[in-house]
Structure formats: C-alpha cells, structure tokens
Amino acid sequence: MTRSLSNRVFRFAPSSNGYLHLGHAYSALLNFEMARATGGRLLLRIEDIDIERCRPEFERAIYEDLCWLGLAWEEPVRRQSEHFAEYASALDRLGAQGLTYPCFCTRGEIMVAVASKPDWPRDPDGSPLYPGTCKHLSQEERRRRLAAGQLAAQRIDMEAALARVGFRLGWREYSGAGMEGRDVAAEPGLWGDAVLSRKDIPTSYHIAVVFDDALQGATDVVRGEDLFMATSLHRLLQVLLDLPAPSYHHHPLLRDASGQKLSKSLRAKSLRALRQEGLSAAAAREKLTSGLILATAP
C-alpha cells in the first residue's frame, strides 16, 4: 500500500461494459493527479453490477489502459458483482423503514400510463417520473404477485423518504481553476420514486455507489458532470443509510469535434484503438493534462 500524506481518498469507478475512451482517461487521470497533489490515496472500483453487459475482457482492458497511461492505484480492486448481498442488505434496511416498495410494472406499462399526459414530469435523465401504480397495491396483492413468481423492482417511496429526512440536503462541490468549494442544495425529489434494484439486477448504481463510497472511505468523489444530478439522490440515500457525505467534483465531459460528449454508446474511439493508431501514452497524457484542473486546496 502506498504511504499517504493526507486522509483524502479518491476513487475511479469505471463500468466494465466496454473499452475506455479518452473521457474515462481524463476522469482517471484527474483522480490520480488530485490524489497525488493532496497526498491522498487512489482506489479503483469496477462497477459491473450489470452482469449481462459487463465482461472480464473489458475489465482486463481497463487495467491495461490505465497502466499504459502510467496510473497506479491501491490493490485490491473492488468488484461490485462480488458484493450483491451487501447491497441487498442496505436496501433491506430502507425496506424495514418502510421507504421502498416492490414495482411490477414494465417500462412499456409506465409509458402507456403517462402517454396521454404530455406534461407529465420527467426525471433529470429524461425518463417519465414513475406514476405510482404499484405504490398503491395492498400488502396482500404484493404478496400474491411475489408468491406467483412475478419479478419486482424495488422503488424508493420518495415522499416517505423526504419526510423521514425532514431537512434540506446538500453537498460540497469543488470546481473552477482554484477548486473553490460551494454548497449545492440537493433536490432528490426530482427523481421521484426511483428504482433502487431492478428486476434483473439485485441492486442499482445508486445503492451500490453510496454503499461502496462509504465502505471504501471515499472522501472525494471526482466524476463526470453527467452524474451531477444523481448526487441529489445519493445524498438522500447516504442520510437514510447513515453514511458519511464525501465532497464532490463533477468535471466537464470531453466532447468530440461536433460537441457530442464522448460515450461508449455513441461509439467514441477507444483508448486501445487510439493506441493502435500510434498515439503514445505521453501524447495522450499531454492532451488530457492540458485540460486538467489540478487540485490545490481544500
């Protein structure tokens, strides 16, 4: 283990559902440089709860690509697919407080339920808020459906959760050239009755990420700004599960020449493809570092 000069703990948490692109390299390098600048530690976590889409060869490629970039992290790496039972018990704790309920709806049924309401509110990712169909099922009906083998997702009862917390949530966000900190008000209600475990996956990104950040002692969550709004939900879950609040830095996303953010789904060129085309690690780092905002204080 590397000796650390501060108690700051950073983590890079890629999903092994594809090859890393320059946007991931930017995020990884930023975490690495911030850990180095503050004398903190850097952890690596493989977020592979989607076991259908995540593959060992992508995980191996993550290690290869990060090594190629010259990054180092502490071992052992935490692999989320090995910890479903821990996430399930966190979810059970919310269930025991009456803050979740099973939802049997398909995506199609939800779409149909809101189709005739053009002004139906949407969550920050653009999906319609859950209309609450299964929230109103009786306990008996829930038991009957589960006993009949119907699969259920678990949703947070947002109204009950907000009432339970009873105070306004927020977090400390660091940004800008000097990494100035500001307080951001969390708005978890924007997510409505969000899914906390899926029918096919016994957890969700939201549960797994707050559980692991706390377990691994992450003090600084440095990730892309596409996750800024999700932090509201994460803060709510942290309070409900009695977990500490890290500081956050949501960094800008790298974009291609047409302004599109780099993404696996839009087939951004992978680091390994760039490498095969002759990009050197030094040139990649130079390219990325020129846009990096390095940590100074806090």
Ligand code: GLU
């Ligand atoms: N696994 C997420 C991703 O690859 C990152 C999650 C996080 O850093 O909180 O986009």
